[in-house]
């Protein structure tokens with residue numbers, strides 16, 4: 001009497017084990033075939049990009065309230081030219097006290113937003129070229145121009161009121177380039193030319209352009225192309241600065 005019972009129990013146990021392991025085996029292939037290389041999106045959603053990088057929440061909220069985000073997205077979607085954005089971090093807006101942004105009219109705020117973009121896609125290496133073409137027209141047009149300068153391989157932007165550097169590359173795939181800058185760009189066309197002298201003289205150009213790698217910027221995007229000029233042992237210091245800057249420029253956050 002006992003034997004058949006044990007047989008039945010062990011048989012059912014065996015069955016359940018085998019079916020469950022069978023189910024696992026059968027299930028496994030269903031989970032694994034994730035589409036191998038995710039197809040590159042054919043457009044960049046600037047809203048999403050700016051909300052996950054940075055933090056750029058203040059700038060994004062200005063872009064939203066002025067609807068300039070749609071102008072930029074349209075340029076990114078529908079033009080061959082593409083777009084280059086210079087995005088100040090939240091901390092840049094927080095420390096922007098002297099000419100306050102709180103008094104600006106809607107139109108001025110809109111121009112301020114447009115002032116942070118160029119209606120063309122530029123790579124970091126293009127900025128060296130742009131420095132020979134200053135002043136450069138921004139998306140805001142007219143007198144809303146910025147000057148580019150190249151200081152030991154790091155691109156600096158100047159608007160009279162503001163002198164800031166491109167501190168990292170957030171996204172740079174044709175037709176959309178987004179670079180982080182350290183300060184809010186203040187156009188003379190809004191704030192006038194009566195610029196108070198800076199309290200302290202501009203600090204000496206950064207020795208290490210790659211230094212301030214902000215939070216959230218992954219270094220996995222480094223490309224090996226930067227190491228290629230190391231063939232010559234007599235690397236001049238300005239060359240190595242350039243290489244440093246070029247490689248720092250390749251800190252592309254892959255989204």
Ligand SMILES: *[C@@H]1O[C@H](CO)[C@@H](O)[C@H](O)[C@H]1NC(C)=O
Nearest residue numbers: 043070071073074075077078
């Ligand atoms: C940009 O393209 C995306 C995807 O095609 C679309 O959803 C979005 O509405 C477009 N935006 C503009 C402003 O053209």
Ligand SMILES: *[C@@H]1O[C@H](CO)[C@@H](O)[C@H](O)[C@H]1NC(C)=O
Nearest residue numbers: 097098099100101102103104
């Ligand atoms: C902002 O507006 C207030 C009152 O309207 C004024 O007192 C203040 O000086 C203005 N600030 C700037 C920076 O223009």
Ligand SMILES: *[C@@H]1O[C@H](CO)[C@@H](O)[C@H](O)[C@H]1NC(C)=O
Nearest residue numbers: 125126128129130131132133
């Ligand atoms: C670089 O600048 C020169 C003028 O200095 C201009 O003719 C040329 O088209 C520029 N090249 C690019 C790629 O923008």
Ligand SMILES: *[C@@H]1O[C@H](CO)[C@@H](O)[C@H](O)[C@H]1NC(C)=O
Nearest residue numbers: 134135146147158159160161
């Ligand atoms: C920009 O460059 C032009 C030409 O070199 C110069 O006249 C102008 O003063 C510069 N503007 C700023 C804000 O540096």
